[in-house]
Amino acid sequence: MARPHIEPYVELDTPYKKWDIAGFKGSEYKVLSLDHDCGACTLKVKFNGGYKRKPGLSYSDMEVFVLEGRIKVGDQVWTRGHYAMIPAGMHVGAISIPQGAEAIVMFNDSEPSFEESDQNHRLALVDKQVSMNSYLDAPWAPGNIVHPSVASGCMIKPLFYDPLTEAISFLYCMTPQFRQTNISYHDAAEESYHIWGESWMMQFGYLPTGGYFWRPEYINHGAFRCELGT
Structure with missing residues (x-):
């Protein structure tokens, strides 16, 4: 079964839930849509001030769109309007968010996952990676x-x-x-x-x-x- 038809939905009055899985502790989430078979999902995520994460990778293609705040990812700083597509198995640098941030986060292939690593998986399609400020x-x-x-x-x-x-x-x-x-x-x-x-x-x-x-x-x-x- 694919994701069900969701339309219309307004998330602003839905409370965030505490995210308590590896790689995301210190953040909260709202589910916008979810494939109950494979776990692929689109989330609105609030990263609380002081959030930090070590370098690592996900086993799903992941897209991130920054709504508000500043997110330091390795040697990059993602600000409002930044878009990133991170292929499954591609590692990203350490993340720190001193003042908090909000983002739309999409796991396109499977449920959210994180594995600490400073190297790419050998099968990662790293040429798919995109990182830019879409507004600018x-x-x-x-x-x-x-x-x-x-x-x-x-x-x-x-x-x-x-x-x-x-x-x-x-x-x-x-x-x-x-x-x-x-x-x-x-x-x-x-x-x-x-x-x-x-x-x-x-x-x-x-x-x-x-x-x-x-x-x-x-x-x-x-x-x-x-x-x-x-």
Whole structure:
């Protein structure tokens, strides 16, 4: 069984839970979506001030998007808007978060895991790794990367494309008063989190800042609109 259809969901009023597994003690989490068979999940994570972790790796591809705060990872500093894709088995440097931070964290293949290590696993596909500040280092592009496509007024910043699965991660932006009137479906699951802004969809209603959905394949959706921008 894949992840169930979750739409709409607003996480802001859901309390965090203490995370008490290796590599994540000193942080708290909210589950946005979960595959109950393999453990793959999307989480909102709050790293409390003083959080530290030694170098190590996960056995799942992991994506991180920093919402707030500063995260020191090895010799890098991840700030608001930083995106990282860390392939399964690739080690990352020691982590320290003196003042706390919040991030969206995605484990794409299996349940969250951490193994202390200062080396990559021999099978790690390290060439897939991405680390950049998406707000500063990625340009906006028109949303019509496929055809048929979205109406004008929707833009994207592609962050990661997986040539093995053809999955793509991106930021998207809808301009104020954006409208699209058609109903459509896709042959791939869709996942979205509203960092800021709002949107409305005919079947599922209003989604504000903090809104999230996981939409499986072949689910009809549309028409949709955005009044103030997203």
